[in-house]
Structure formats: C-alpha cells, structure tokens
Amino acid sequence: MGTIIEAKEFSYCYPRRDNQVLKDLNFSIEEGEFIAIMGRNGAGKSTLCQALDGVIPHLHGGTVWGDIIVDGLNTQEVEVADMAQKIGIVLEDPEAQLFTTRVDDEMAFGIENLCLPREEIIKRIAWATKVVRLEGYSDREPTALSGGQKQRCAIAATLAMKPKIMVLDEPTSQLDPIGTYEVFDVIKSLKEEYGMTILITTHKSEHIAQYADRIMVMEEGKIVAFDTPQVIFRDARLLSHVAVRPPQVSSLAGYLNSNGQNIKREDFPILVEEAEEMIRSLMGGKKDGQ
Amino acid sequence: MSILDYHYGDSYIHRMDPRVKMILLILLTIVVFMISNFYVLLAMFALVMLVWKTANLPLKNIIGYMKFLLSLVAFLIVLQGLFFSSGSNPIILVHPIIPESVPVIGGHGTVYLDGILFGLILGFRLLTLVCIMPIFVMTTTIGETALGLVKLGMNYKYAYMTTTALNLIPTLQDEARVVMDAQKMRGFQVFETGKFMEKMRAYSTLVVPLVVGAMRRAQLMGVAMEARAFGVKKTRTYRDELNMRKIDLAAGVLVAFICVGMVYFNGLLGGWY
Numbered sequence: 001m002g003t004i005i006e007a008k009e010f011s012y013c014y015p016r017r018d019n020q021v022l023k024d025l026n027f028s029i030e031e032g033e034f035i036a037i038m039g040r041n042g043a044g045k046s047t048l049c050q051a052l053d054g055v056i057p058h059l060h061g062g063t064v065w066g067d068i069i070v071d072g073l074n075t076q077e078v079e080v081a082d083m084a085q086k087i088g089i090v091l092e093d094p095e096a097q098l099f100t101t102r103v104d105d106e107m108a109f110g111i112e113n114l115c116l117p118r119e120e121i122i123k124r125i126a127w128a129t130k131v132v133r134l135e136g137y138s139d140r141e142p143t144a145l146s147g148g149q150k151q152r153c154a155i156a157a158t159l160a161m162k163p164k165i166m167v168l169d170e171p172t173s174q175l176d177p178i179g180t181y182e183v184f185d186v187i188k189s190l191k192e193e194y195g196m197t198i199l200i201t202t203h204k205s206e207h208i209a210q211y212a213d214r215i216m217v218m219e220e221g222k223i224v225a226f227d228t229p230q231v232i233f234r235d236a237r238l239l240s241h242v243a244v245r246p247p248q249v250s251s252l253a254g255y256l257n258s259n260g261q262n263i264k265r266e267d268f269p270i271l272v273e274e275a276e277e278m279i280r281s282l283m284g285g286k287k288d289g290q
Numbered sequence: 291m292s293i294l295d296y297h298y299g300d301s302y303i304h305r306m307d308p309r310v311k312m313i314l315l316i317l318l319t320i321v322v323f324m325i326s327n328f329y330v331l332l333a334m335f336a337l338v339m340l341v342w343k344t345a346n347l348p349l350k351n352i353i354g355y356m357k358f359l360l361s362l363v364a365f366l367i368v369l370q371g372l373f374f375s376s377g378s379n380p381i382i383l384v385h386p387i388i389p390e391s392v393p394v395i396g397g398h399g400t401v402y403l404d405g406i407l408f409g410l411i412l413g414f415r416l417l418t419l420v421c422i423m424p425i426f427v428m429t430t431t432i433g434e435t436a437l438g439l440v441k442l443g444m445n446y447k448y449a450y451m452t453t454t455a456l457n458l459i460p461t462l463q464d465e466a467r468v469v470m471d472a473q474k475m476r477g478f479q480v481f482e483t484g485k486f487m488e489k490m491r492a493y494s495t496l497v498v499p500l501v502v503g504a505m506r507r508a509q510l511m512g513v514a515m516e517a518r519a520f521g522v523k524k525t526r527t528y529r530d531e532l533n534m535r536k537i538d539l540a541a542g543v544l545v546a547f548i549c550v551g552m553v554y555f556n557g558l559l560g561g562w563y
Contacts, residue, residue: 055513081522089517096510099454101296105433108529110518121529141298157518 004165004197005029005052009066012047012056021047023221025066029199031164034191036208036229037201039218040243045201046092048218049169052199053087054080071164085114088158092170094150098142103134103153106142110161128156131194132186148179152186159190166190168200172207180204184211209233209247209270217242233270249275256282293351295460297428303345304429307534308438310542315426321549322418326561328407330552331414337548338421345429352421359420363413367406374405432457437528446526454511462504469499 005028012022021044029035037045050056054075057064068075071086091097100106107125116124129135132152137145142153151171158166168187172180184207190196191211202208208215208229215232217225219242225232232238233246236254246254252275253268261282269275303311318338325331342349384401430438432453439449470481473495480492515521 050513053517055517059513059516079522080516081519084517084519084522091510091514091517093510096507097514099457099511099514100433101431101457102433104529105431108433109515109520112526112528113519113522115523115525115527118527118529118531121527125529139298141296161519 002031003028004031004071005199006069007066008069010051010068011065012051013063015061015063017062021221022051025223027216027223027226029197031197032191032195034198034211034213035200035216036212036214037199037216037218038203038205038208038232038242038244043218043242044221045218046169047221049089049167049199049201051075052165052167053089054078054083055089081113084110084163085161086163087165087167088161088163089167090151090154090158090169090171092173094147094154094174095143097154098150098157101141102138103140103142103145104129104138106153106157107160110157114161124160124162128160131159131189132156133182146179147175148182151175151179151183155183155186155190163196165197165199168198168202170201170203172202172204180207187211203245205233205245205247217244229270234265234268236265246270253278293355293424294427294456294463296431297347297351299346299429301344301346301429303341303425306429306541307532307538308430308434309442309532309534310538311426311430312435312438312442314542314545315422317546317549318422319419321552322415322422324553325415325556326411327556327559328411328414330556330559331411331418333555334552335414335418335421338418338425341425342421345425347425347428352424355420356417359413359417363410363417366413366416367409370405370409370412371401372405374402374408427456433530434532437530437532440528441532447521450515450520458504458508461507462500465503466496466500469496 007025007027010022010025011020013020025048037048039045047056050060051064051068052070052075056062057076058080064076070083073083073086075083098106100109104125107128108121111121111124125138129138132155134149134152134156137149137153142150145153155166155168155171166187171187172183175183184204187198187200188211191198200208200212212229214227215225215229216223217232217238224242225235225238233250236246239246245251247270249269249272253263257263263278263282267278269278318334322331322334325334342352382400382402435456436446436449436453439452440446444452474481478492478495480488484492
C-alpha cells in the first residue's frame with residue numbers, strides 16, 4: 001500500500017477574496033485508509049474536499065499555491081472530468097447532485113461518460129445497486145427516495161465509476177439517525193470489502209470513532225492535528241479549541257472525572273465497548289452490578 | 291404534480307420511441323398553427339385529449355391550467371371582438387356604441403363577428419398547444435429525451451443541456467411553492483387577499499430567492515455532473531438502446547397522415563378569419 005494522496009504546501013484563495021481558506025497544507029494519505037476530516041463550519045473542510053478532485057480551482061477559479069497529487073495526477077493539471085475516474089465525490093445536498101429521473105439512470109450517467117460498453121454499464125449498475133442496497137428501487141424517481149436512500153443513490157452513482165478514492169462531504173448532515181446509519185454502513189463496506197480509500201467530513205463523532213483510521217482536524221484553513229481517533233478524541237484541549245464534540249462515552253469519562261473519579265486521559269473510552277470496560281473496572285470488576 | 295414533470299407509467303405512449311414522439315410533437319405544433327377552422331381545431335383538440343387518455347395521464351393535472359386558459363380565451367374573444375382590424379370586410383355585429391362626438395374614444399365600441407371568431411381560434415389554438423407539450427414531457431424520461439436528441443444528431447453536451455434545463459422547471463415550481471409557504475407562515479397574505487398591484491409587487495419577493503436558489507442549484511449540478519466525468523470524451527455510450535419498433539413507425543405515420551388530413555380539411559372548409 002503506497003501513498004495515494006499527497007498535499008505539498010497547498011494553499012487556496014477563492015476568487016475576489018484576499019484571505020486563504022486553505023493554508024499551507026502538507027499531508028499524505030495511504031491507499032485504503034479511512035480518513036475523517038473534522039472541524040467547525042468554515043474551517044475549510046468542504047473546500048479541501050473540492051480541491052482533492054480538482055473542482056477547485058478548475059470550476060471555482062481562485063488562486064492556488066502548492067500541489068495536490070492524487071494517485072500520480074496533479075489536480076491542477078488534470079481536468080475534473082478526467083480526475084473523476086480516480087476520485088469520486090459525494091456532495092452534502094442530496095437533491096442537487098441527483099439530476100436524472102430514475103435511480104438507475106443516475107448510476108448510468110457517470111459510466112456512460114466514460115464510454116464503457118453497454119454490457120459493462122449494465123453489470124456495473126447491478127453491482128453498485130447491490131453495494132448500496134438499493135435493489136428494487138431501480139425505476140424509482142431519485143427525488144421520491146428517503147434522505148438516506150438519496151445519499152446511497154449518489155454514492156452508487158459515483159461508485160459505478162470504480163474510483164480508487166471516495167470523498168464524501170457531509171453526506172449525513174441532512175439525514176435522520178437511520179439514514180445516517182445506512183450511509184455509514186455502506187461506506188464501511190466500501191473500505192472493508194472493496195479496499196477503497198475514504199475521506200469523509202462529518203460531525204458525527206460516534207461513527208467516526210468506530211470507523212476512521214485517522215482524523216484530520218482543521219481550524220481556519222490549517223491542519224491542526226492528524227492522528228488516530230484514540231489520540232484525537234482524548235485530547236480535550238484540542239477538541240474544545242476546534243469545537244469538535246468528542247464521542248458521548250468520552251464525555252462521560254470526563255464528567256465522571258469532574259465528579260471525583262480519577263480516570264487517566266489515555267484510558268478514556270471512545271467506543272461503547274471501551275466504555276463498558278471502564279464502567280466495569282470502576283465498579284470493581286464485578287459483573288451484573290453485584 | 292406538475293405538467294412538466296415525468297409521470298411514471300407504462301402506457302404505449304411511455305414506451306414509444308422518443309424520436310417519434312419528438313417529431314410528432316413538432317409536427318402537431320406546426321399543424322395547430324396552420325389550422326384556422328374551428329371544427330378542425332376542435333377535432334385536433336379531441337385527438338390530443340385521446341392521446342392523453344392513451345398515455346394514462348391524469349387529466350386533473352391540466353384542469354387547473356385549463357381554468358386559467360379559458361379565462362384567457364374569453365379575454366382574447368373580447369379583445370379581438372372589439373379591436374379586430376385585419377380582414378377586408380369584417381362583419382359588424384354591433385355598431386359603435388360610443389357616438390363620434392365623444393372625444394378620444396369616440397367611434398369605438400364596434401363588435402366584429404370576425405374578431406370574435408379570430409379570438410376563439412386563437413384561444414383554442416393556445417389551449418391545444420398547452421395540452422400537446424406535457425404529453426411528451428410527462429411520458430419521456432430525461433435520459434430518453436437526451437438519447438433521442440443524440441440519435442437525431444445532436445451533440446450530447448447540448449442534448450443534456452436542453453434536457454437538464456427542462457428538468458429544472460418542475461424543481462423551480464416546487465421551490466416557488468416552498469418560498470410562498472414560508473411567506474404565508476409568517477403572515478404574508480398578499481398572494482391571497484392583495485390587490486392586483488400589491489400582488490405584482492409581492493412577486494418580486496418571490497423572484498429573488500428563486501433566482502438565487504436556481505443559480506446555486508445549477509452550479510452544484512454542474513459540479514456534480516463534472517464530478518461524474520461529464521464531457522471527458524467526445525462521445526459517450528448509453529445503457530439504454532432505442533429501437534424503433536414497427537408499431538412506433540406505424541403510429542408516427544398514422545398521426546402524420548391525420549395531420550395532413552386536418553390541413554386538407556382546413557383548406558376545404560375554409561379558415562374562419
């Protein structure tokens with residue numbers, strides 16, 4: 001597994017503005033990693049997502065310094081449409097990115113643009129439909145689907161093009177808990193079963209704690225931390241500084257500490273299972289509360 | 291439910307080759323403009339309604355528009371009846387009701403029979419046209435329309451530009467409704483109870499969010515399309531195939547034949563103005 005995304009001193013400024021929204025980014029991401037990008041609104045998360053597939057600067061204009069190399073291609077030199085075969089992007093608004101009148105038309109659109117033969121198109125639609133579990137919805141109208149189904153349809157439409165990297169920009173921000181769960185479940189299978197590299201921006205800490213390999217924390221256009229969930233979610237000072245909510249179980253440990261318990265920072269749970277262990281040990285290792 | 295939105299169904303019209311539908315749409319539009327005999331126009335209207343029935347499209351969708359159009363037809367009849375000016379020797383139904391001695395408007399007020407008939411034809415022509423267009427849009431998906439245009443020789447980029455623009459209309463209608471509802475919820479009642487001028491002014495409050503929203507949506511859609519490799523190659527492939535079946539050809543020829551017949555009868559019976 002090699003490096004698949006590399007940013008070298010990348011900065012970006014929107015047209016007709018004079019402040020940089022992305023400042024001096026340096027990072028590299030390995031193939032097959034699940035990366036969560038977190039930070040408050042306006043920290044530059046969405047801008048970074050769009051920079052990765054070249055929408056920035058090709059479609060939005062503006063000034064760029066430095067380079068982002070995605071799977072050997074420099075995003076500044078390659079057109080967005082060419083980049084689409086390497087990197088797929090799913091946007092926040094489920095409505096605006098679905099523009100056909102049938103679910104399977106939606107999935108066909110991208111692969112038709114790649115000039116694949118008809119048999120391959122049909123095969124890939126069937127595959128993508130199965131991966132996102134939308135069987136039986138092929139002839140439905142995308143606008144008539146539920147929020148979670150719409151996002152899964154958008155994922156499938158991108159997935160059918162078989163990109164190596166999937167970028168999801170706040171895919172669950174407009175979804176209810178069930179829709180969120182469905183979408184994360186699909187994203188998880190993309191990583192585990194198909195070895196895709198995943199980048200996702202989200203505020204859903206619990207899901208991130210469970211699935212992400214590393215978390216990139218952004219603040220005012222800069223990367224302030226880039227580490228595993230275990231390290232990030234236990235760093236209380238960092239989290240409050242960047243306004244990222246830790247998983248509830250970590251907050252529970254902090255709350256217990258402020259009420260007289262003495263749980264070490266490095267033992268703070270981030271997953272429910274870890275919290276269970278912590279509570280058991282606090283109760284003296286007894287089972288069933290005896 | 292809009293009349294410019296795809297209406298899910300499985301009728302013969304739905305399954306018809308989009309190319310045939312497209313050509314017939316253009317043909318029918320032209321013929322409607324050529325007909326100036328009321329009876330022939332009525333026959334045309336009946337034909338269009340028959341197609342609505344065949345396509346299993348809900349008539350209630352168009353009835354709201356019909357009400358509006360019928361008032362327009364009435365308006366056209368009155369307007370043409372009073373101000374008809376073409377034609378060498380119009381039949382006068384009512385002689386000037388305003389005597390010549392009244393300044394400025396004196397001598398006006400003549401009601402012309404030819405004018406009334408002309409208004410009737412004009413109005414009914416409009417009515418028929420409004421009923422033709424939705425048949426195509428409601429029975430043909432965006433994908434089929436684009437594919438049809440491409441197979442008729444259009445560059446696929448233009449074909450998609452056309453069809454996506456068409457697809458934006460129902461979305462905008464929905465959005466207008468959302469904005470109006472939001473206004474109503476905050477006690478804005480001009481659209482229900484306001485005077486004409488107030489209503490006109492109120493529309494500006496509707497237009498701004500609508501235009502801003504449409505531009506934002508169009509930009510996002512552009513990003514979404516590029517992100518799925520739109521325009522990466524000179525041509526593209528298609529999952530769907532169009533096959534012109536014999537029955538499609540036959541239906542096309544039949545409708546074309548009827549159209550020719552109507553134009554013939556129109557000439558035979560003579561125009562009404």
